[in-house]
Amino acid sequence: MSVETVVIERAGPEDAGEVMTVQRAAYVTEAQLYGDPFIPPLVESAEQLRKVLAGDAVVLKAVLGGRLVGAVRAQFNDRTCLVGRLVVVPDLQGRGIGRRLLTALEGEVAGRADACVLFTGHLSESNLRLYRSLGYAEVRRERVAAHLTHVHMRKPLVPAGTG
Numbered sequence: 001m002s003v004e005t006v007v008i009e010r011a012g013p014e015d016a017g018e019v020m021t022v023q024r025a026a027y028v029t030e031a032q033l034y035g036d037p038f039i040p041p042l043v044e045s046a047e048q049l050r051k052v053l054a055g056d057a058v059v060l061k062a063v064l065g066g067r068l069v070g071a072v073r074a075q076f077n078d079r080t081c082l083v084g085r086l087v088v089v090p091d092l093q094g095r096g097i098g099r100r101l102l103t104a105l106e107g108e109v110a111g112r113a114d115a116c117v118l119f120t121g122h123l124s125e126s127n128l129r130l131y132r133s134l135g136y137a138e139v140r141r142e143r144v145a146a147h148l149t150h151v152h153m154r155k156p157l158v159p160a161g162t163g
Contacts, residue, residue: 006097008104011061011071016050018068019061023049026087033123034148041085060105062088062097072101074109074116081105081113081157086127098130106157115156122149 011019027041052073053059062070070088074081083105088097106116120127122141128151136153143149 011059013053079114081116083118119150
């Protein structure tokens with residue numbers, strides 16, 4: 001597989017089933033890492049996801065040879081982009097697809113947001129490494145359960161054409 005053959009494009013409501021399948025597959029390792037099978041990405045319903053895809057969120061998908069292999073979503077709070085659910089199918093993780101999705105998302109929202117924010121679990125080393133390598137800086141930690149601390153990160157965006 002060449003990561004260059006992966007096409008990044010907008011996802012729509014018709015992609016809900018495939019996005020949900022990839023999301024669940026990708027988050028199983030997180031659920032195992034934290035010993036919690038009820039993390040939100042695993043219990044989100046197809047209907048909830050369809051509403052997100054039909055709403056004002058920006059959802060990008062990565063497609064390889066007709067197969068949906070990754071996705072990421074962004075919602076907005078004023079001029080801040082809230083990045084969530086960056087997922088890549090388990091058999092293709094670690095090959096740059098997540099990096100490409102997040103970079104494409106930042107480009108997509110640069111005119112609409114001044115910064116991107118996201119969070120991941122404190123034990124999710126590969127996620128933390130990826131985010132730091134893309135310029136995200138830790139801003140705070142939030143203990144949300146005995147077994148889980150969210151690491152909140154932020155990256156300022158440069159408006160398109162000024163960087």
